[in-house]
Amino acid sequence: MASAQEILSLYRQFLRYSRQFENYNFREYFLRRSREEFRKLKEFDGDTSAIIEKAKKELGVLRRQSKISQMYHFDKLVVEKVKKH
Amino acid sequence: MFPASRFGCRALAMAARQGVMNPTTHRWPVSCLRFYSSAPTLTREIVMERITEMLECYNKIKPGTPLTEKTSFAKDLGLDSLDSVEIMMELEYEFSIHIADQDQDSIKTIGQAVDYIVKQRDAC
Secondary structure, three states, X not given: OOXXXXXXXXXXXXXXXXXXXXXXXXXXXXXXXXXXXXXXXXXXOOOOHHHHHHHHHHHHHHHHHHHHXXXXXXXXXXXXXXXXX | OOHHHHHHHHHHHHHHHOOOOOOOOOOOOHHHXXXXXXXXXXXXXXXXXXXXXXXXXXXXXXXXXXXXXXXEOOOOOOOOHHHHHHHHHHHHHHHOOOOOHHHHHHOOEHHHHHHHHHHOOOOO
């Protein structure tokens, strides 16, 4: 059984790596998906260890793919928020 | 050199050759110069304003909820631990800083977040 601290730390890493995607569509998709999955996990009662193991594997995929995404240039979309300064 | 500035110089040189400009009385047009300055330093007020603006856009907080420095994320805004992690990540992104895990856990109110960000020298 994973502790709340461990799950929150995992959630943080999911959000951090999702944020690093250069492509808007991928970035928003992974942010949305991470949020949804962790919401579901919060509602879930029972043994979460299998889910956590799977999430750790997916985090590895996410990390690698976000790095690959950073190697390419994607034009900003009109809907994207541009930093104020 | 940028094409635009090269073009600007050539136009000026042509104007001078044609005798349009008298070098003794002519002043350089101000529009040729560009001034840049760094962003204003982060004060408590600016940080507070930006955090308030950010939180107002957050869909889990009801519009019109009073946001002060004493407002607690969990108690006053009714956010759970996943939400507060999300807010911390938004703060990191907004101010281009990295908030360590244990610091994220210790930030419970808006005022504490402001304190933390003001202390970060690389926040912008």
